[in-house]
Amino acid sequence: MNITLSIDERIVERAREKLRAVGKSVNEEIREHLRRVAGDDESEVEAWVEQLHALSGKGDSREWRFNRDEIHERR
Numbered sequence: 397m398n399i400t401l402s403i404d405e406r407i408v409e410r411a412r413e414k415l416r417a418v419g420k421s422v423n424e425e426i427r428e429h430l431r432r433v434a435g436d437d438e439s440e441v442e443a444w445v446e447q448l449h450a451l452s453g454k455g456d457s458r459e460w461r462f463n464r465d466e467i468h469e470r471r
Contacts, residue, residue, distance in 0.1 A: 401426075419450025 408422060415425055428443045 418447055419454075420447070 411425070412422055415422060424446075432440060
């Protein structure tokens with residue numbers, strides 16, 4: 397179903413910027429919100445999974461690798 401909304405352009409642009417950072421669109425966010433409002437419990441889990449997929453592999457470790465000894469080193 398298509399729905400027309402009246403939303404201030406500045407709000408939409410700020411939302412777009414924040415959502416772009418997590419790999420989502422305004423449309424996806426509104427759809428997920430409406431699922432939550434409607435009581436679709438699975439949508440929250442789906443949203444977390446989608447966000448995890450969107451964020452995975454986007455970090456930059458700068459060649460750092462996990463080292464158990466360094467983690468437990470006392471200073």
